[in-house]
Amino acid sequence: MSNFQIIATSAMGIEAIVAKEVRALGYECKVENGRIEFTGDSAAIARANLWLRCADRIKIKVAAFKAETFDELFEQTKAIHWEDYLPVDAEFPVQGKSVKSKLFSVPDCQAIVKKAIVERMKSHYKQVNWFTENGPLFKLEVALLKDVATITLDTSGAALHKRGYRAAQGPAPIKETLAAAMIRLTNWHPDRPFRDPFCGSGTIPIEAALIGQNIAPGFNRDFISETWPWMDKEVWRAAREEAEDLARYDQPLNIMGSDIDHKMIEIASQNANEAGLGGIVRFKQMQVADFTSKEEYGVILGNPPYGERLGDRAEVENMYSEMGRAFSKLETWSVYMLTSYENFEQVYGKKATKKRKLFNGSIRTDLYQFWGPRPPRKTE
Incomplete structure (x- = not known):
């Protein structure tokens, strides 16, 4: 055939x-x-x-x-x-x-x-x-x-979100495929700063680095159809060679993930190493209220806690308002937050430029998009 x-x-x-x-x-x-x-x-x-x-x-x-x-x-x-x-x-x-x-x-x-x-x-x-x-x-x-x-x-075998780099994960990991889709929905380019203030096990920053260096997400794993007699080994060899040739390993990146939990920072660093991105993606223990930056035109993308359980609601609302205050100082940055919490804009303190409905597993969520100004055109 x-x-x-x-x-x-x-x-x-x-x-x-x-x-x-x-x-x-x-x-x-x-x-x-x-x-x-x-x-x-x-x-x-x-x-x-x-x-x-x-x-x-x-x-x-x-x-x-x-x-x-x-x-x-x-x-x-x-x-x-x-x-x-x-x-x-x-x-x-x-x-x-x-x-x-x-x-x-x-x-x-x-x-x-x-x-x-x-x-x-x-x-x-x-x-x-x-x-x-x-x-x-x-x-x-x-x-x-x-x-x-x-x-x-x-033809895949294990689902494609299983990239092969997640050595360990936290309590509510986001799928790699959804993380990549969210990055695609931002206006991020590899020459701009990228931050995830709720990085957990590091999925969003790692996916951003793979996109930034044009590394094929399936490069580190096997597929069920590789074992089929009519799928020529040469086809797979050529496809992997193409992926290797198209990767931009020398593309400099400014990507950092932070999280309040030091254990998650250790796990995220371990996962980045597994993905071959050790030293390329940085991780730091920090709470979102302390987020500051002197850099400009960056992108913040996060999957914060949603406050799904009633007991967590007040804590999450407080964190969202702290986040809004911290990010309001970043005048040139764009912010993208995924949450199922319906009053997010009110608590955050700003109306989103745009909202996009996405499903995080079976949870219906919105990606709240707060667009910053376009960076100035680079002159040669």
């Missing part, structure tokens, strides 16, 4: 950011809720896995068809050329989900898809009556939506 229908899955609210990343790799795409679809070869699969900072997974769309009965699901699944995807020893578990469909029993749908694939492979591989499934892993999913079954094959 030379070309595949590829799906990059995404958290709600950041599809447009993922689509922009897909287009930056050179692929035209269409955007739907939670997914970005594009066409590409095996190199596109490798490059998407290595480069997409804000996507959750990269999947191959094997087929999509109407299925209102189990017979239809079985026959149409069996008609797929599974021998093109699955070697004789493939391990192929089938996941499932069903929304607003006549076939609502997910375990039954999974069992029927599995049986149909086995029947197809029996007829193709002739002598085989049963399959050992002790070879490479192929994770399949059948998803039914309004009676349309879509069968996909996961």
Whole structure:
């Protein structure tokens, strides 16, 4: 197969950011809720896995068809050329989900898809009556939506937010993919100061450094499709070589994370070292009320405590107002804060230039954006 229908899955609210990343790799795409679809070869699969900072997974769309009965699901699944995807020893578990469909029993749908694939492979591989499934892993999913079954094959393995640098984490870590999306939504450039005053285990500053030096986020990890016999090793080698060539390791950066908890500062430093960014990203124990800077045109991005529990509410409100007072002195800086706290602007003491709805896991949050002035144009 030379070309595949590829799906990059995404958290709600950041599809447009993922689509922009897909287009930056050179692929035209269409955007739907939670997914970005594009066409590409095996190199596109490798490059998407290595480069997409804000996507959750990269999947191959094997087929999509109407299925209102189990017979239809079985026959149409069996008609797929599974021998093109699955070697004789493939391990192929089938996941499932069903929304607003006549076939609502997910375990039954999974069992029927599995049986149909086995029947197809029996007829193709002739002598085989049963399959050992002790070879490479192929994770399949059948998803039914309004009676349309879509069968996909996961090329990523572990979700893409697992970059491989998080040696340890704090109590409420933000996903690396969401951190990258938030950075994309700021107007930060690598030649400007970047600060995270609630850095926790360091995810936002580390993601900023990866963006600043154009380091592919998947560079430090493996992907399930690297084990597949029809994914040429040369394709992966070339994709990793491209990532190495495009990295700007000599790009100077002014990035710092701070946190009130000294244990988190130790963890953040350890994670930065794991990411190969030791000494490039700085970390410091500090409370947000003490934040000052003589620098100009910087960007502050943070994921502060939300005060979700009633007992924490007063403490969090006090911290938000202290933050507002500290940041009000930074006249040229831009500030971006993610929180689910609905009266944030009132307590912070300023109306946001813009708000953007984002989901931090299952928590509905807003990214409050307070835009500073544009930095003056640099003259040669």
